[in-house]
Amino acid sequence: MSSVEKSGLFSDLHLLFNPRSIALVGASSRNDSVGGRTLENLQEFSNLKGPLYLINPTKSEIRGLPCYPSVGALPEPPDVSIITVPAKSVIAVLEECAEKGSKFAIVLTSGFGEMGEAGRRDEDTMREIAQRSGMRIYGPNCPGLNNINAKLGMSFSPAFRMDLAPGPIGLATQGGGLGRTIMQSMERGIGVAAWASSGNQADLDVSDFIHYMADAPDVKVIATIIEGFKSGEKFVAAVQHAADKGKPVVALKVGKSEYGIRAAQSHTASITGTAQINSMVLRQLGVIEVDDMDELVDTAWLLARQLPTGKESLVIYGPSGGAVTLAADKVGSAGLKLAEFETHTTERLKSLLPDYAAIANPVDVGTEIFTNSRLVDDTLQAVVDDPGVGLVLYAFPLDYGKVMRDNAESAVRVQAGTSVPILPVWMSDRLGDGYHALVKAGLVPSRSLSNAVRAVGHWIEWGRWIKQRDPDFKPQPVAHSRIGQEEPPTRTLSEVEAKQMLGRAGIPFMARGVAVEIEQAVLLADELGYPVVAKIVSPQIAHKSEVGGVAIGLSNANEVRVACEAILKSVAGKAPSASVEGLLIERMAGAGGVEVFVGVQRDAVFGPILSFGLGGIYVEVFKDISRRMLPLTRATCESMVREVQCFPLLDGARGKSKCDLRALEELLLSISQFVLANPQVREIDLNPVWVGAAGQGAIALDAVVIVEALSKNESE
Missing domain, CATH: 3.30.1490.20 (ATP-grasp fold, A domain)
Structure with missing residues (x-):
């Protein structure tokens, strides 16, 4: 048994992505059918490592390959069985695959959990088959699995044959449409190692594929599009495994608004969760959350090109004063840092550029690009040679035909000789030869300054996070997932009961x-x-x-x-x-001090979450809140207190005394320890908590505690 299987959460998926033999159940001679298109992708556009077995009881052969009447009639158990039969026949076929000893089944067929209760019952049966037999099930309601680096398309998509640019990005999604959108960013120059689109996730889910890609040697960066979570514990374990392997995870979480939540649930029958908590969990785990497809592509590809240190300073470079100034505004608004050139870099640029050119940072090379074909080579080389430069944002504001093609080719030449990423931004809607030169070289030009700057910000922030992360942090899992189940009955303790219960745990009260x-x-x-x-x-x-x-x-x-x-x-x-x-x-608490709020809720997906912010009515008005999964450490308590916008009030703003931050952090730590020791506690609301001046302590003035009504002794 592999170390992956010993963990109890994940199976070894190597043979799913690299099967030695494949069975296609429902193979068809009709090119417009799911079974026919899947067969075409496998036979004509894939490099198969072993035999392809076709299952069709009404045919003796299809496209020159013999057909078997059933999976049971095969000469050997296939590593992967691809199922394309109608929904009403899928369960029987899965039972047959499991009986034969197939290691994996990919169910392309739709018509299950996304359709209603009957479909959800069928998915329950799929899970039972997987648990009983050990055969892992992929899908249903999915477009299949594509291993681009191995040129293997276990998919019915007619686009597979066109999306075959190999590369270092592992792509794990639930839905097929948005996943294919990322795949087709190959037109901008990205390369994808493999794409797993999990559909309804009856058994295997996105977390399984993230975990696999964290170990895959041909994957450098994992990009994921998430509609909902089946298991918070598995997702946390998967992305932490990726962090252990030094691989960034870039995520687009859809289903944040009420409209989006309804759409995601109807699409893949997933639990979308609370947007604020989901975002906090991603941030705490070092997962880079993006807001749109272009941002996901720009960020993932930049990370695939070069992993950051977290200390990078930028140079803005281009042939237009307006473009580089606009870029500088974007960089400044994002809180990023422009590099300061060393003297020898400045002198070198002076010797290469005319007097009117801007040689500080930003660098505006101006109209000299029209008359000097070597200008970009020489000046851009001078920039990347400066030891303080971590990235060059190269603005291409418009297409000037051959001029911009020459500029682009210069950038490609310079990039080939340096580890400093050159990030081109093609700002024009006219995609000329220069644009295509950048694409061909894999520089993947961004289409807007805003997206490029966001990508750079994510890139640098991940470098900081990976250096500061606590590899021993293991959030408390949801012991028994209640996703899709009724919540247990609860009761709210009186303030007296709540303070007695918390007081015994060391929480201070008046x-x-x-x-x-x-x-x-x-x-x-x-x-x-x-x-x-x-x-x-x-x-x-x-x-x-x-x-x-x-x-x-x-x-x-x-x-x-x-x-x-x-x-x-x-x-x-x-x-x-x-x-x-x-x-x-x-x-009453003493005069002065600051009132803050401390709360805990148990999220159905990610377990207990602690929230901190300004107290009284202001927590609801300003929503200035920091959140963390538990357990907290002293370091996370300190960062929680300091990241809220109201922190200056606690830190002695406008000449007031500094509050007792140490006591406040101790209170947060005590609450964390209390919640972990008392799983029957569902919610805690301490509002306000009075924080006095240094040495005066932090004291909860009010307390609401909600517990599961499982016994009469919750508060004992």
Whole structure:
């Protein structure tokens, strides 16, 4: 058994991508059928390593190859069985393939989970067959599997024969249409090692293919288009495996808006998840999230050309002052850094360019390109030779026929002799000979400055992330996935119960007590010392201020008495059905300080997620929140606190005292440890958490805890 199989999450997919024998079930002589087009791709446009067996009980031969009446009649178990029969026959064929000992089955047929409940039941049966037999199933409702570097098309697509540019990018998608869009970026010069399009993911999913590509020696970068997640645990393990292998993963997650979510669910019956949480998970795992297809191609290809250090400074180069200035604006707005030339580079450029040319960064070589065919070779070489230059953004603002072709060929020559990436940006809609020269050389010109700058930003950021990543970070998995299942019943603890539960875990709160009647509340306030806060205690009231259930700043016994009477009267009028268990009397936090928010929710896909931001009502107004999967470390607590825009308020903005950041980070760490130790806790809401000046601590002033209602002892 391989190390991959020992992990329990992944199988060895080498023979799926490189089969020694293939069976085509539903082979057809009709070129316009799925079985006919698949046979044509395999027979005419693929380099098969071994026999191709055709299964068709009504034919003796097709296209010169003999037909077998069934999979069971084959002389040997095939490594891969490709199934193209109608949906009603697929389950029976899968059973036959499993019985014969086929290692993999690719189900091209549609009409399953994307169609409704009956189709989802069929997919459940597919999973059961896979688990029982060990035969892994790819699909259904997919365009097949293409290993471009091996020239193997297990697909019915008529475009396979046209999309055969080999290369270093591994492509893993759910849908076929957008995957083919990436494949056809070969027209811009990219090369693809293999494309796996998983469809409905009844068994194998995108995570399996990412994991395989992380080990594949011919893959440098993994590009993926995700509609939904079948298993958060597998996805996390797959992309972490890619990071361990030093391979970037670039992802386009579709289904972010309400419209997009509905479309993704109807397309592949996937769980799309919450956009904010998905983006946070990708960022935390070092997956580069992009927003569109061009951005995905530009970013993946730049990474395939050269892995970054994370410290790169850029040079903007071109023959147009306006173009390089616009590029400089884009670079500055993205927060990227322009390189500063060393003296010898500046002197070299001065000697090559006329006095009116711009020789600082950006470099504008101007109209000299019309009269000096060596100008780009010499000046661009001077730029890439500078030790402070990590990348050159070369703007081609327009097509000047032979002039731009010569410029492009100069860039190709310089690139051949340097490891510094030259990223061309072809800004004109006229794709002249210069553009095609760049494409032919594999420089893959970007079609807009905005996309190019975004790609460079992603490129540099991944270099920083891979150097700073914690290879030992293992997020807590979802122990039992509830995707597609009803959530278990829950109950909300009263504030008193919640604070007792959290307090035993070391979460700090103010001194407090519960009174069952008003005079007892007054005595309790006297004991605690003023000022105090009075709150209603009721398991049915989570947001006390909305029903008049809170009074703050009570400085003497009479104020406590009056406030408690007002609280009870207001609650009786606004929440008459709520059961009142008493009044919570609590010392007030000291003057000053900053109020923040700390929350935890258990995501159905990725498990417990901790959120941090500005407290009170501002968390909902400004949505200035940082999030992380658990467990947290001291380093992640520190980065969470510092990445929110409100951090200057905690760091002593405008001459105020710095807050007790150490205590705040300790509180976040304690919450993380508490959640991991208490899997019955579904949600936590600490709002506000008061953070005092250095040395004064961080204290949760309110607490809401929701637990699974599995027993009567959740808070014990």
